[in-house]
Amino acid sequence: MTTPATRQTTQQKVATKAALELLFSADISFEQKRREIANYINPDKYIQHSPGLADGLETLLELVRTFDRDCPGYSIEVKRVFADGNHTVAHCHYRFGADDPLGKAIVEIFRFEDGRMVEHWDVIQDVPATAVNSNGMF
Template sequence: MRKVLTLSAVALMLACAAPAYAQQADSETVEQRNKAIVLDFYEKALNQKDFAAAAPYLGKYIQHNPNAADGPEGLKDFLGFLKQKYPQSHSEIKQVFTDGDYVILHVFALREPGTRGNAIVDIFRLKDGKIEEHWDAVQPIPEKSANTNTMF
């Protein structure tokens, strides 16, 4: 009888753990999908400056940068500005972090070759596979640093 009770207890524990494991696996799948969406969007938008290719990834696209216009049209205008004024600009993603519906990029961005560029943290919130919101923090890379660490 003791073996039956022990096996029943193990079976009950596994049955209770299965939904939690499935939920974790689903979360990882969503995070992987969101990461792939943001990385492809970033390449098409910021590096290729191709709004038409980037637009299918956009949802409402609420812009939290106070210097940038809101919505997909705001992004379209910004990419047009980059294409015209900084055609050689390029952004290199150094790190990617995911947390549920959020994807966070740590980026080295150069507007013009030969300049020091900027360190950028871009934060995207996705909903149903579409980019709904964007925040960023931009920090110019200084000529001299008070420490020997890099910004990346």
């Protein structure tokens, strides 16, 4: 039997993956991203903990516009999403175009209110060309 908490957690996981894939896909126009992102992120309340970004959805959209312009062919692959209460954690592999073939391992953390993201943290690490182990980062 599915409980309301389980449904909420599942919806948050789906919303996290959908929002990341919407924003960080080079195949989707910026105009479409701008139109659709408010389905996932609260435009009136978006608290940012990433040190290079100010609070607010507009700052995030400007970052996305920069990627669209300066990083042709950039991509994201959401490897897994976890949820706990009103938080989700996404483990992602970002590649920022031809100049970044290995990409970055990024953990995105979101807090939800009323079904939309209202707060964000991230942890970013370069994917190395070589590693001491053979396990891979993903």
